[in-house]
Each structure stands twice: as C-alpha cells, then as structure tokens.
Amino acid sequence: MTKKRAAILGSSGMIGQRFSHMLDGHPYFDVVAYCASDRSEGKRLSDIWKLPDIELNPSLGSKTITVTDAAALAKEGVEVVFSGLPSEVAGPVEDACAEAGLAVYSNASSHRTDPDTPILLPEINPDHLAAIEAQRQRRRKGGYIVTNANCSVTGLALGLKPLVDAFKFTDICVATYQALSGAGYPGVSSLDILGNVLPHIKSEEEKMGSEGRKILGGFSNGRFVDAPISIEASCARVATRDGHLEAVFIHHKDMPDADRIAKTLSEFRGRPQELGLPTAPLKPIIVRREQDRPQPKLDANAGEPARAKGMAVTVGRIRVGKDRLRFYLLVHNTIRGGAGGSVLNAELAYREGLI
Template identity: 35%
Template structure:
C-alpha cells in the first residue's frame, strides 16, 4: 500500500478524494490537511456548519468511516518525506506554493490550475496522452525535484479532449466550436453559485474557463517532441455557461475534419477507440471509457451521470453538420466531479503507479 495525504480535504474536491480513496486497493490515506481554520478538528466536525450543525458533506454517498474521526492537520504540519504521493485539491492562490513545496520531495497529483500551463508539466488524461508522461522526467531534472506535479485538466476540457482524440487521430480534426452547459457543482461550495442567480436562469460566462479549454485541449492532444509538447494544430472556440444542473457538464460540439466523414464512421471510430484505451487493470477505470448512445434524447445529466460511477464520457446526437464543408456535430456528457475531478486524479495516480512513477 502506498501512503498518501490529501491537501484541501474539507472542500468539494477534497471530499471527492475522501470518497474515491475509500478502501482503495493500492493507496492508503494516512494524513489529511486543510486550512488553519479546520486544523486540529476531526473531519466530521470540521465540515459541520457551526451555526446550524448541518454537515457540509455534499456527496450522495455517506462519509466513509475511515475519515470521520481523522484529525485534520495544517498544511505546514505535513512532512512530504513520510508519503509516496500527495493529492492536492487546493484551488486558492496558495496552490502553487503548496504544490511546489511538496513536489520537491514527492509526486503531487493536483486538480488545480497552478502548474497546468508550464512548458515542462504535462496535462495527463489516462489513455489519451500517455506518451506525455516522459515530460515528468524532464520536469524533475529541470527543477531538481525528487517528485513532480501532474495536474488534471479543467473539468470542462476532460470530456472534450476524450471525444476529440479519435476524431483528431482518424480524421484530422481542424476546428472545434463548443458550447458548454456546466453544472453548479463545478463552481464549488464557496463562494459557489448564488441560488438567486442560477434559479430559472443560465449564466453565459464563467471566468477564465474558455481560455482554459482552448489552451488545454491543444496541449493534451499535442505531441511530445524533443522534450516539449507541440500543441495540436486545430483551432478551438468555445462559450462556457453555467446551468441549473447539480452535477455533470454537457457540451455541444461542432468539428471540422480534414476530409468528409459520415456519422456512422465516426461512431465506429469512437467505439473502437474506447475498446483500445490502455486503462485495463486500473481500479478506478470504467468498463466503457467512451460510450456512444443511439437514443436521440441522450446524453442527459440526470440519466447518465452515474454510468460506470461517473467515469464514462457519453456521446449522443452524433450527426453531420451542414455549415462546415466536412462537419460532424455531437453532444457529450462528462461528470465534472468524478472523471473530471478527484476520481480522475486517482485514476491518473493509478496509471503513474503502474508505470513506475509512484
């Protein structure tokens, strides 16, 4: 068993880590940490509202027994040399300093954006760009670290990159236009989304989100050449919106390919890709990595968010587009708090462990 710590354990993503690591066959949570406000409290007490006594546990599953009475430490109280791996869910400005401190000694798997856009830091999605793993060795050498930082992509990027992988490899995707309909949970609990803002409403702006998707998609689907990532040569334009859905991001995607391709051929390529993804044997890997649903009313967040415990990206309404000369369009659904967050980070850690990086 590898000894792991969770940083930022009381937040929405930290709670997802608590659940994703419950009874994990390879990783054992030995220490948890959060802000000074929560330090020295038991986990269950730290997430209890001091005014109402209500637990701020936002997941449908109950709090795992192993963590209820664990005492939360301050971040500075964690000795990285006592661990094989640290999971970081810190989203504040402090994330970079915290992750730098620990990566000097031990691998850090992060859900924050602090290191995503550094030249020697890959943004990894297991089965999508495994060849970028070699950049971790360059990162360690460049920085003189024993460990490394391996960040997840933005949760909105995850589903798009997964579905675009076979389109880029098989058909030479050149342009992408995407509109997202993102769940409220993607904004976190604090400050989150005001009920008065989101009820009976759609908010057509999420700060920095569109640039993140554009930059990350190109980086993830690019090639590692001479120790650097050469971004994929395709243009990405997106509009990111917040909608009154609890969990799961839906995206409407339009793609221009290098040559004409019909929808049935694209469906076949997506299914073949899903069957070939190299995540077999990883405990958190879904049975189906990418699912194509023939029902014209799918995907839907309420119906599809629990497929394979939220780890499957679902595609539907795959059809020919009539604006692009060689156009395909589809709707995708990806669970922002599972594959796009902590459970996806655990899947990444599993892959790195199997490849000898942890």
C-alpha cells in the same frame, strides 16, 4: 504490491471529498493525512461532508482534518499528494510539496502551463508523463507535479481524441452547460443562478483551447508540441448539480457518416484499459442512441466497474450534415473532470514505476 502513503490537500472541498471517497480502500494508495486550511483544522470528514450521492463510510467520517504542511507530510513518510487546492493557493503549496520530494497529482490550473509539467489524461497522452523527468532533475529531492485538465476540457478532449486521430478534424466549436459543483463550495450565489443561466465563467473559454491543444498534442525532445487544431468555446454556468454537458460542432470536408462516428467513439480504448487500472472505466466513451441523452441527472455517473463510476464520458445525439458534425457530450466534472482524473493519473504513474 506495496501501498504508497498519500495525503489529500483541500480535503474539505468538492474535489477533496471526491478524493476521500475514491481513495477509500484503494489498492495502490493509503491516505494517511486529510489536509485543508486552518478554517477546517480539527474538523472530522463527517462534519464537512456535502456529497449527496455518497453515503459516508463511518471509518472515513471519523478522520480528522489537519493544516496543510509539506515538510510535515514528507516527515510522516507521505509519498503521494492529491491536490484539490484553489489555484490562487496551489502554486506555492504544490511547489513546496514537490520540493520536499513528493509526487503531486493536482486539479489546480497553477502549473498546467509549466513547460515541464504534463496535463495528463492517460487514455490520450500517457507519453506526456515523460515530462516529469526534467522536474525530478531540477527539484532537489526528486519530487514532481502532474496536473489534470480543467473539467470541461477533460470531457471534450476524450471525445475528440478518437475522432481527431481517425478523421484529422481540426475545426472544433463547443458550447458548455456547466454544473454548479464546478465552482466549488459554496460556489455561485443562489440568487445569481436560481432560474437563470450565467453566460460567463472566468478564463474557461481560453482554457478549452490552450489546454485542449496541449493534451491532444505531442511530447518530443523534452518539449510539448500543441496539436494543430482550433477549439472555440462558449461556456455557461447552469443550475445543475454535477455533470458538464457540452454541445460540440465540428466542420470538416468529407464528413464520415454518423454510424462511423459512433463506432469510432465507442470502440476507443487507451492505456488505462490495457493496464486494467483500478479507476479506469471499461469503456471510456459510452455512446447513447436515445434522442434525449446524455442528461446530467441520468448519465453523470456513467462508467464501470464500481470504482470507475463517473469516469466514462457519454456522447449522444450524433448528427451529421454536409461538412458538419454535431453531438452532445457529458462529463462528471468532479470525478472524471476532477478527483478521478488525478487518481487515474497517479495509478498510471504507479504502474509505470514513477511513484
């Protein structure tokens, strides 16, 4: 297989650093440009590296950051762009890349609600990739944008998919405990979060509903059709480093027992597992039986093989009452909920011949 030339936008950020690590030695993509703003121009990755859990490989650390320029990337023969840009910047920059003929895999929210842009989560909605055909036609050089969801929605949607399919649940509530890395770098001021919990994250609760319904919905006759479910969310920022914990509550008549719920979740597999994509976790949902799991510290990096570390969602404390199901779910926000989600999306597109 020929490797495709790739670039990382926002390479000095939390998501960008995860991209650099996850794409290092990737079998499908060869990163030839590490881009950010003029604030980082000329710095090496070793100068900006802040991921405590990843030992920086020296050949990666010596890569130099350049200023983001869509036309220059296209000229250098880049075909794929992985974007970790803030949403206030991503809209026009990602559009410029797509207009220059590049395939853009984005973490930003800017294009998630576009009528011909998928919020792709390959285990759930690989068919949504068909939406890019309309983009390729409207853009002069055949480029397109594929987004992944907000980090909390990604975890929730993965946990809901097998349950919604098997038991037709429609009434979902969720409370989140979201890690600091979810706010980017430097993120929340230490004086605001130390010894504290912040009970508001801008636009997060709205996204849980709107993005969740789009991801779990269908794509037919060129249109996205929202899933007929209600998702009510309360989102809080807590002083953990990585990994968003979510307390999920589902109301439903004739609730199946806890063993059936656990079996349905742990047996779930999707298209990435069928195709054996490099970053696909063998088991996308890991069910833990201990009373004190999942925990961000112990479970955020769940997932096998090594390339899929942090790509599995962990579910635990499954409790069933009358007409009611409760469980905890944990997702690594910058891996499965961020860079890893985009990498998996691009791997699917590559295997489908769309890159």
